[in-house]
Amino acid sequence: MACRISELVLDARDPARLAAFWCEVLGYVELGREGDDIEIGPPDTGFGGPQPTLVLNASTDPKPAKLGLHIDVSPTDRDQEAELARLLAAGATHADCGQTGEESWYVLADPEGNLFCLLKKQIPAA
Numbered sequence: 001m002a003c004r005i006s007e008l009v010l011d012a013r014d015p016a017r018l019a020a021f022w023c024e025v026l027g028y029v030e031l032g033r034e035g036d037d038i039e040i041g042p043p044d045t046g047f048g049g050p051q052p053t054l055v056l057n058a059s060t061d062p063k064p065a066k067l068g069l070h071i072d073v074s075p076t077d078r079d080q081e082a083e084l085a086r087l088l089a090a091g092a093t094h095a096d097c098g099q100t101g102e103e104s105w106y107v108l109a110d111p112e113g114n115l116f117c118l119l120k121k122q123i124p125a126a
Helices: 015-026 080-090
Strands: 007-012 029-034 037-041 053-058 071-073 106-109 115-118
Touching (some): 015 029, 015 037, 015 053, 015 080, 080 106, 080 115
Parallel strands (some): 071 115
Antiparallel strands (some): 029 037, 037 053
């Protein structure tokens, strides 16, 4: 038996704002609230499905200079450039973490500055 990632927990100063952003990015919906924390996940599946849910954990603790984990996203129904435009319109910003400009991905930040990468569309193996 093996484990799988069931939830990713992200500290947030404004969980509602980040929940709205990540719902837009991932096509997720709000699954529930516990206090100020908000859990989002895939519609029609929710917690326990094949994709992990995302918990926006209310926190006022200062963030470390660099988060030891980041999220990579890949477009599902458009090319990378169209998805980049959509993410920027949703509130993402370009981020510089020392990339050379030759990378095949974009480094972005969510509205609270958490870094994530936009990869190219994944092509299923034949």
